[in-house]
Amino acid sequence: MTEVIGVPRPRIDAPEKVTGATRYAADGWVHGLLHARLVLSTEAHALIRAIDVEAARAVPGVVAVLTAADLPTATDASDRTAEPLAREEVVFAGQPIAIVVAETEAAAEDGAELVAVELEPLDVVVDVEAAMAPGAPLARRPSEGAGGDLESIHAGVDHGEEDEPAEPLSANVLGRVRRSAGDVAAAFAASAAVVEGTFRTPWVYQAYLEPQTATAWQEPNGTLVVSTSTQGSFVTRSELARAFGLPEDRIRVVAEPLGGAFGGKFALIEPLAAGAALALGRPVRLALTRTEDFLSMNPVSAQVTHLRIGALEDGTLTGLEARMIVDRGANAGWGLEGITSSLVAGPYRWQAHDVVGYGVLTNRFTFGAYRGPGAPAAAFALETLLDELAAALGLDPIELRLRNAVVEGDVAISGTPYATIGAVEVLERIREHPLWAARHELPEGEGVGIAVGHWPGGNEPAAAVCRVDKDGTMTIVTSAVDMSGVSTGFAAIAAATFGLEPEKVRVVLADTASGPYAGASGGSKVTYTVGTAVLRAAAAAREKLLAAASEELEIAPDDLEVVDGVVRAVGAPDRSLTVAEIASKALRFGGRYEPIEGHGGSAQTSGAPSVAAHLAHVRVDRETGEVVVLRHVVAQDVGRALNPALVEGQMRGGVAQGVGWALYEELAHDEHGRLLTTSFMEYAIPNAERVPEIETLIVEVPAPDGPFGAKGIGEAPVVGAPAAIVNAVAAATGARLRELPMTPARVWSALHEQTR
Amino acid sequence: MPERIQLVVNGEPRTLEVEPRTLLVHALRDGLGLTGAHVGCDTSQCGACTVLVEGRAVKSCTLLALQAEGAEVTTIEGLAPAGELHPVQQAFVEHHGLQCGFCTPGMILTTLDLLSRDPDPDEAAIRHALRGNLCRCTGYQPIVESVRAAAEALS
Numbered sequence: 001m002t003e004v005i006g007v008p009r010p011r012i013d014a015p016e017k018v019t020g021a022t023r024y025a026a027d028g029w030v031h032g033l034l035h036a037r038l039v040l041s042t043e044a045h046a047l048i049r050a051i052d053v054e055a056a057r058a059v060p061g062v063v064a065v066l067t068a069a070d071l072p073t074a075t076d077a078s079d080r081t082a083e084p085l086a087r088e089e090v091v092f093a094g095q096p097i098a099i100v101v102a103e104t105e106a107a108a109e110d111g112a113e114l115v116a117v118e119l120e121p122l123d124v125v126v127d128v129e130a131a132m133a134p135g136a137p138l139a140r141r142p143s144e145g146a147g148g149d150l151e152s153i154h155a156g157v158d159h160g161e162e163d164e165p166a167e168p169l170s171a172n173v174l175g176r177v178r179r180s181a182g183d184v185a186a187a188f189a190a191s192a193a194v195v196e197g198t199f200r201t202p203w204v205y206q207a208y209l210e211p212q213t214a215t216a217w218q219e220p221n222g223t224l225v226v227s228t229s230t231q232g233s234f235v236t237r238s239e240l241a242r243a244f245g246l247p248e249d250r251i252r253v254v255a256e257p258l259g260g261a262f263g264g265k266f267a268l269i270e271p272l273a274a275g276a277a278l279a280l281g282r283p284v285r286l287a288l289t290r291t292e293d294f295l296s297m298n299p300v301s302a303q304v305t306h307l308r309i310g311a312l313e314d315g316t317l318t319g320l321e322a323r324m325i326v327d328r329g330a331n332a333g334w335g336l337e338g339i340t341s342s343l344v345a346g347p348y349r350w351q352a353h354d355v356v357g358y359g360v361l362t363n364r365f366t367f368g369a370y371r372g373p374g375a376p377a378a379a380f381a382l383e384t385l386l387d388e389l390a391a392a393l394g395l396d397p398i399e400l401r402l403r404n405a406v407v408e409g410d411v412a413i414s415g416t417p418y419a420t421i422g423a424v425e426v427l428e429r430i431r432e433h434p435l436w437a438a439r440h441e442l443p444e445g446e447g448v449g450i451a452v453g454h455w456p457g458g459n460e461p462a463a464a465v466c467r468v469d470k471d472g473t474m475t476i477v478t479s480a481v482d483m484s485g486v487s488t489g490f491a492a493i494a495a496a497t498f499g500l501e502p503e504k505v506r507v508v509l510a511d512t513a514s515g516p517y518a519g520a521s522g523g524s525k526v527t528y529t530v531g532t533a534v535l536r537a538a539a540a541a542r543e544k545l546l547a548a549a550s551e552e553l554e555i556a557p558d559d560l561e562v563v564d565g566v567v568r569a570v571g572a573p574d575r576s577l578t579v580a581e582i583a584s585k586a587l588r589f590g591g592r593y594e595p596i597e598g599h600g601g602s603a604q605t606s607g608a609p610s611v612a613a614h615l616a617h618v619r620v621d622r623e624t625g626e627v628v629v630l631r632h633v634v635a636q637d638v639g640r641a642l643n644p645a646l647v648e649g650q651m652r653g654g655v656a657q658g659v660g661w662a663l664y665e666e667l668a669h670d671e672h673g674r675l676l677t678t679s680f681m682e683y684a685i686p687n688a689e690r691v692p693e694i695e696t697l698i699v700e701v702p703a704p705d706g707p708f709g710a711k712g713i714g715e716a717p718v719v720g721a722p723a724a725i726v727n728a729v730a731a732a733t734g735a736r737l738r739e740l741p742m743t744p745a746r747v748w749s750a751l752h753e754q755t756r
Numbered sequence: 757m758p759e760r761i762q763l764v765v766n767g768e769p770r771t772l773e774v775e776p777r778t779l780l781v782h783a784l785r786d787g788l789g790l791t792g793a794h795v796g797c798d799t800s801q802c803g804a805c806t807v808l809v810e811g812r813a814v815k816s817c818t819l820l821a822l823q824a825e826g827a828e829v830t831t832i833e834g835l836a837p838a839g840e841l842h843p844v845q846q847a848f849v850e851h852h853g854l855q856c857g858f859c860t861p862g863m864i865l866t867t868l869d870l871l872s873r874d875p876d877p878d879e880a881a882i883r884h885a886l887r888g889n890l891c892r893c894t895g896y897q898p899i900v901e902s903v904r905a906a907a908e909a910l911s
Contacts, residue, residue: 008852010849010850010852011849011852011854011855013857014848014849014854014857015841015849016857017854017857017860018832018841018845018848018849018854018857018860018861018864019792019832019833019835019836019841019845020790020791020792020793020831020832020833020861021792021833022857023791024791024794024858026791026794026795027785027791029789105782106775106777106778206892207892208856208858208892209794209796209802209804209856209858209859209890209891209892210794210796210856210858211795211796257856257857258856259794259796259856259857259858260856260858260892260893262892287795289798290796290797290798290799290802291798483856484855485855645852646852648852648898649852649855649893649894649895649898652894652895652897652898653855653892653893653894653895655895656892656894656895656896657892679797679798679799679801680797680799680801680802680890681799681801685890685892687886687887687888687889687890687896688882688883688884688886688887688889688891688896688899688900689883689884689887691895691896691897693897694895694897
């Protein structure tokens with residue numbers, strides 16, 4: 001019997017991808033296609049006084065120049081989906097103001113350069129802490145403009161209670177979340193050690209290699225078709241229906257193969273392309289340039305975290321007190337303050353806590369999600385202070401964490417009891433690693449740091465279809481977007497459930513007109529939710545198979561087994577039929593058996609949190625302040641590794657992004673709110689020489705309700721990686737950095753202050 | 757004014773009409789439908805558009821189509837006959853050297869360039885050769901392993 005679960009196999013889409021055959025969103029051919037280029041705001045906060053489009057319209061090849069008034073939008077809401085082009089008020093530099101549509105990309109670009117926008121500057125809000133103070137200028141004029149359904153897709157955490165502020169705050173503070181229990185002051189008073197600090201993380205860009213791209217057209221019957229690089233087809237359909245006042249069944253969203261997304265591809269690009277296509281009645285493609293993507297899309301929020309924690313002599317954690325400020329940019333609808341104020345507690349038990357999160361408007365971007373949104377910043381603060389607490393108490397840092405690590409049934413500060421979680425297991429695994437034992441024997445300037453990161457996972461109902469053809473091959477149909485290799489996991493789940501070789505399973509990712517429902521890909525929920533639906537669909541198809549085989553072989557279904565595509569009697573394998581033979585008897589004129597098909601659904605309600613522990617080994621150059629990560633070890637609880645090669649791929653990819661957080665990545669604005677980092681020249685993501693060898697330790701603590709015990713694993717590996725590198729720098733130099741990224745200048749300054 | 761150029765793409769002589777400012781990557785994608793060369797940035801940082809020009813890896817966004825007049829160009833589509841894989845492609849499949857796949861054609865063509873100059877590169881040489889090809893998914897290690905495996909397969 002072919003072993004399927006737990007066996008490394010190549011991705012099923014690998015042959016297409018290595019031959020250039022995969023059609024990404026910018027690659028498909030559409031008859032009569034027009035190309036679009038955006039005109040972006042040069043001011044961070046302004047009123048639009050006039051837009052002169054005449055010179056642009058005169059460019060040969062330009063078909064139209066569209067402004068907000070030209071788009072058939074249907075609501076007054078002021079979120080990015082509902083207001084794809086700024087109507088009156090511009091709230092960040094880079095906000096789209098007009099779309100130039102032309103026969104070629106080059107003509108569109110020529111036209112865009114000639115659109116003259118007259119802006120009346122308003123006060124610009126760039127400093128998130130100053131923005132909170134009473135009397136601060138407002139980042140956007142007050143409106144009722146919330147809207148959209150994009151918050152709930154990212155994580156299965158609640159969003160705390162709306163807090164009555166104890167301090168006077170400006171109207172820029174749109175979100176206030178408070179989580180508290182017990183007497184924190186008393187907990188600190190009873191502590192043997194209390195440490196605190198203020199931690200800053202910048203705006204960070206998802207840096208998917210494929211810039212955001214969408215193509216939209218109307219079919220002759222009026223259906224709006226949108227072919228796009230998105231993480232969620234159904235959520236995009238709903239968002240477009242809301243934006244343009246269309247019934248959902250008049251919209252078909254086709255999620256093309258994704259060239260990376262990491263949380264950033266949600267309903268920003270589609271309203272622009274669809275609005276232009278609806279306005280013009282012709283197909284329009286908007287494939288962003290990298291600079292347009294940097295300027296106009298949705299990186300993740302900058303955060304400021306004031307954190308204070310304490311512990312008893314024996315290392316038992318006592319109080320957790322946090323004040324977390326999340327820079328929403330100009331996003332009025334929702335913020336990450338709910339998620340990050342929950343995750344700052346880490347996977348640890350606390351006697352008392354008082355955590356307040358603020359979501360504050362500024363004139364920087366509109367924020368979006370990026371792999372574990374709100375989590376790396378929270379872990380940076382907490383895991384740094386845990387090391388300081390361990391030092392103050394004279395305890396081993398891993399021992400301190402182990403003493404407080406949550407187990408199933410412990411209640412998170414969100415109030416939700418933890419489901420099965422391998423926090424203890426990953427810490428024990430990382431403690432056994434020789435690098436930890438060798439940490440005191442390293443050369444001068446080197447150090448090893450430890451940190452933990454976790455992610456709660458997420459849930460959303462989903463369905464899947466399983467179909468078996470006459471040739472004995474299987475097709476799995478879902479509407480999930482494959483962001484991380486989930487299709488290959490679906491094939492393994494279906495093959496193992498049904499009794500087929502995985503090579504005989506193909507996976508079709510359907511569009512919103514033809515596929516069963518699936519939520520967006522994000523929040524580490526696809527394998528846990530859609531994967532469970534796939535398992536049930538394959539099981540339902542297997543019942544059909546056994547019913548037909550039972551009649552043919554005259555053996556009760558319970559006495560049959562399916563092995564590698566053959567149905568046979570248990571204990572008498574000679575009495576058998578192949579899956580192909582049975583399917584052929586069903587799929588024919590006058591056939592007597594139902595097609596070998598199944599439909600499966602899932603509505604997971606249990607959580608499946610994932611947790612990872614990291615060891616980072618760094619070398620710091622005291623003369624230049626440069627930090628090099630020499631080696632990284634990550635141990636993650638993955639539930640069950642359906643395909644270990646893909647699991648390791650997620651772990652390594654997460655760590656590599658963590659290296660970017662720790663050392664390189666920062667979106668910077670000038671004092672007028674204009675972005676300074678508008679390309680990969682100014683914004684450096686780690687290249688092959690900057691990412692070390694990453695050793696992966698797969699820890700399997702099965703999720704009771706996951707398919708074969710699997711859980712979502714995409715987000716957890718990034719969360720603790722930056723903190724581990726921060727703690728390694730401290731181990732190497734004694735300097736504790738409170739701001740990311742740890743650029744040479746910041747490290748050098750920290751070392752310089754230390755020795756002065 | 758469009759100008760006519762002739763070049764040899766994946767072994768076949770091709771004639772194209774391009775504007776003087778048209779970049780080679782756009783000529784390949786829009787003119788010949790060779791969409792395996794991807795556009796990932798505007799500044800020649802990412803390497804997703806890498807092709808071979810006269811056997812050397814070139815970011816096809818750094819070259820005007822006119823500059824490729826008469827040149828022999830190999831794109832990812834031309835590495836192996838339909839239905840077959842070049843040993844470097846095979847190595848990337850087997851060693852999990854890709855996730856989203858957007859950087860993959862560029863990685864593979866840069867690997868071919870490397871192995872043509874250095875058939876037995878060590879890890880540092882591989883990482884150095886790939887430093888101009890960005891990947892956001894894999895953490896590079898499986899790509900490095902794929903290149904090592906390809907070197908061994910070709911030796």
